[in-house]
Amino acid sequence: MFKENRIPVLVQITGMFGLIIVLFVLAVGFSVYNFTIISREVKNVSSQTVPRLIVTKDAHRLFTNALLNMRGFILYGGESAYEASYRDDIVKATSEVQSYRDASTEKDTQEQSGKLLQELKDYQVIGEKIIAAKKINASNLSELTTQGRILVDKINEDFSKLATVQEAYFNTRTEKMINDIDGTNIKTTIISLLTSILSVIIAFLYANRLLKRIAILNDVIARIGLLDLTPSCYKVSTNDEFGDMLIQLEETKTHVCETVTNVQESASVLAASCEELTATTDEFSRSAEFVSGNIIDIAASTSESATNIANVSTTIGEVSASAGKLSAGNIQIDESTQDAVAESQKGMELLEAVVTQNQTISISMGKIGNTANALNKSSEQIKMIVDVISSIASQTNLLALNAAIEAARAGEAGKGFAVVAEEVRKLAEQSENSTREISAIIQNISNEISNMMAISGTAVTETEKGKEFAVTTKQGFEKIIDQLGKVSNSIKEMAQASEGIALGTQAAAVNIQAVSENVSSNSGKIQTVAAATEEQTASMTEAARNIAELANLAVKMNEDVSKFKV
Secondary structure, three states: OOOOOOOOHHHHHHHHHHHHHHHHHHHHHHHHHHHHHHHHHHHHHHHHHHHHHHHHHHHHHHHHHHHHHHHHHHHHOOOHHHHHHHHHHHHHHHHHHHHHHHHOOOHHHHHHHHHHHHHHHHHHHHHHHHHHHHHHOOOOHHHHHHHHHHHHHHHHHHHHHHHHHHHHHHHHHHHHHHHHHHHHHHHHHHHHHHHHHHHHHHHHHHHHHHHHHHHHHHHHHHHHHOOEOOOOOOOOOOOOHHHHHHHHHHHHHHHHHHHHHHHHHHHHHHHHHHHHHHHHHHHHHHHHHHHHHOHHHHHHOHHHHHHHHHHHHHHHHHHHHHHHHHHHHHHHHHHHHHHHHHHHHHHHHHHHHHHHHHHHHHHHHHHHHHHHHHHHHHHHHHHHHHHHHHHHHHHHHHHHHHHHHHHHHHHHHHHHHHHHHHHHHHHHHHHHHHHHHHHHHHHHHHHHHHHHHHHHHHHHHHHHHHHHHHHHHHHHHHHHHHHHHHHHHHHHHHHHHHHHHHHHHHHHHHHHHHHHHHHHHOOOOHHHHHHHHHHHHHHHHHHHHHHHHHHHHHHHHHHHHHOOEO
């Protein structure tokens, strides 16, 4: 029937929704991928760049404290507390710069931090010399302090340069991250819109095509319900269950149409036989009346009466033969009617299969709805990840606040650090805003999944309509079976009438045979002949009545069959 491969309706629907789910999964995957990249950038900035800024400021603060302790030692002299504090602060500052240099990955920051580290070590050497000179009031103390001030100016300048380089690197990374976030938001929005539009278009096109095919089946079924058996103009376009239904309906219409045509032809033959039989019966009645009215002539002319009786016997034989033809025609009509009933039963079985298929489609729709629910749960998990990133941004903001407090404590030396803390706070706010936008995008995706579930519900509703159409078709077939039952009953009544005619003609033949024998043996038995003639007349009257009933049944059968449009 079809050269193309068969694609069941269940496979078509599953493929459509599978394609939609794949589109949404790709959109979600793209969003998660970009979100992961941005998260890594934020983590890198918050875990490396910002701590390095803090380390730089802490090292500078410790060095400043060491200078203050050195000045206190020089001014007040001999105070072990200043000396110990100096040594502790200068060692910590050197250690901070050393750790910064070891963790740095940029060439310029490595060079600057290495230079600064060497200067701090040089200052440690000079500081030890100053402490030793101060303790013994050496003459070169002034020279050593002058060298120390020169080295301090270089160290402060290098600290400023390192902070400037680090801030520039931080600003570059921050600007790149903001641009990446904006680009990701735009890409995610565009992909989400395209995915939603494609999903709606795919679902609309398939649903529209499915509704058109259901409308075609509904039209064919409605015509069958109205007993219209003419061939439809619809063509089977797809090798699936709907195509099978249309083919089976057309084949059923063809079989029923052939059966109705056979019944019409048989009814026409029956009507013609009834007319012929009626004419024969009338002729026989006239012959019987003629014999009864001229009984004296029969007695006078036995040979002529015998001839007339032979003619009557021949006529009765013709009547019997006509009754036999009528009985054979009834048998053929009854067989055609039974074939029509069998084809209608096949149509009923096909409709039951359609109902079963609709139930299978409904179950598949339920499974697709479960898949959409699972996808919706995945969106909720993505929202949880966004909340975690938002929490990280809040913690970064708190870290910036703590850094600002530390900068305020440091006084003039912490102003640059306060600027960095403010930039970190702004970055945390931007990250938090970005997570809100991503959360809104995920919410849009969840809404689209809900729309997909609504489309699935619409498909289930249309399947239920298909069930209703199948019930309507079943009622149409029940009407056909009922009409064929009436035709079968009419045929049975005609068969009974034919049997009555056959019995009447056989009785008439026996009586005529008896009359013929009596006329041949004894022409004087006129009364016996008259009685036999009256009996023959009564038999023919009964036969005429049966023929009239048979004619009425033929007319009724024609009326029933004429309800079918072929």
